[in-house]
Amino acid sequence: MTETMQALVVLEPDVLEIQEKPVPEPGPHEVLARVRSTAICGTDAHLIRGDYPGFWPPAFPFTPGHEWAGDIVALGPGAEAFGWQVGDRVAGTSHNACGACQKCVEGRYNLCENYGKPGLHAQYGHNVQGCDATYVVHDVKTIFKLPDSISYDEGAVIDPASIALHVARRGNIQPGDTVVVTGAGAIGLLAADSALICGAARVVVVGRGYRLEKAAALGFETVDTTAGDPVAEVRGRTGGLGADVVLECAGVPDTLTWAMAMLRRGGRCAMVGIPTEDVALSIQPLVLDELELVGSRASAGEMRRVIPFVADGRVRVSELITHRFPLAEYDKALATFNDRSSGAMKIIVHP
Template sequence: MRTATYVGDHTIEIVDAVPAAPAPGTVQIAVAYTGLCGTDLHILHGHMDARVSRPLVFGHEMSGTIAALGERVAGWAVGDGVTVMPLAWDGTCPACRAGNEHICQHLDFIGIDSPGSLQELWNVPAETLVRLPDGVRLDHAALVEPVAVAVHDVRRSELQPGDTAVVIGGGPIGVLIATVARHFGAEVVVIELDAQRRAQIEALGFATLDPRASDQVAWVEQWTHGAGADVVFEVSGAAAAVRGATALAKVRGTIVVVAIHPTPREIDLQRVFWRELRLLGARVYQRADFETAVELVAEGVIPADTLITRVVPLAQTQTAFADLEAGRAMKILVDVAGAGR
């Protein structure tokens, strides 16, 4: 089989490998599609070299079908359509004992800390499988993992129907958060610098703001009749966005930090104090978030065809990352099943 492997120095190599049979308690998945994301870009840029082992087959946004079952696996059959919730926890650390297994203090994020889905055949623990309903397109199902991120972010905010939400950053996760927040009953505006992305977002029915062309604080205050937004999602990863987020939230409003910030950022703690703001982190997801994400994809709530800019063969993985970084795509899928063609 063929794999896309990060070898360090901003380089991905396409490597031939011999697939291993699934061990007891694991399943082997014939991977159909793998989505590329911002975390993968961090890996490629070397920002996570202190964490990841190299060479690393990475990737964690995926869909596929079961190819083989290891011993002691029940409830699954060869040919079942699946995606994977790529988290493995130890069950013994203080976070796990408190019921927060998804942010285990020794978390194995599969595809980062252990081999991921940019390979034709992928062995994973059976408990990480999430079943796909019959009829769901596998290219659409590759979006389930980032949709689960968005569901978790919105649930973490405790957003209520009728609330106002500002999403800072109109990339794939920002659009998904906006979509989920609207589905949950919120009014949403997305702040995005890139004109092409703003046009795509507006085509989905959202209001957008260009922070360089308008006073976003004044706009939000007018939109909310002087109150400020109930929830602000910081998805851009930009230092300026973190500094400005506190000015957009209402008294006792909530700011949810979604983006991965590679370095510490300044934040207006005086504003946090003055308005009694809540500042929350939202890292990954829980099982219920994944199950909701599957439902949203299956029901067509997620604009999958709009979000998927294109599908590329495994051999073009490195080029696809260059396009993502340059802003030439919203979401790129790798056709892993076609890797040998």
């Protein structure tokens, strides 16, 4: 190890620089890890663009990144007591919750009631420095052992896979359900795999372009939003009844409107996409058809649950990795991610 490392620094919205920074030191119950692979998330792109001013991040300059895998190279005080050793391969997630508030005690640490309070809660790559660097410090609550059968690149996609499994579980999918996924990006396709794991008999992915082609290649039924009314198409394919569950993974006004209109009476929509603008919904069907709309934030314990499914290929993270870049070319990686014509799904960055 050296005393300094490379780190991506966002100086201000859309202004990026690779800087030489001191290697951080792990504190109590923390580890220092050598980052081998990181993945670009849609939230990273929004944050770098400055779409959440003063919130994500609280201020610039800032190092983003929260999807990663690597090796433990040093232990902070107390970390060894939790079974961690130097050399362990790990995948990381972002929420370092307080562990003591009512939501944390109930296992819903993604909703920590001390969110953002210094010393009580941190969300790596969001309100504290992230993993787009050679080394990163994480609390032991936020790292998970990576089996030898899972590569570092695949390990960097376990965090979004856990988010996909969380939204599927929030959808309360029952065995035999018909599930529709709106949005054919990485989270949408991982959510489609997760729906099958949760017992869906039929999964239909709604989207367009090369992402929808990927959904078809993975064996899912597809509905092309450019070919006509997607709501009418879904209802036509379900005998006019609609879907038992819709997983909304696009986060734009149209897709949420479609999602609610695609539901069968008594159906449930779980939404993980975060719109950057308000959405108008018709409330009468919500009441008269007893529809449900629930939010889904990050994950709450699904990192551990999803790893075996990644290992045995039922959650197909490797199928979604399309590009790889060194950290020094992060600007090119981000431009590729933002370019709908690039064919990008998950982009891996190697510090």
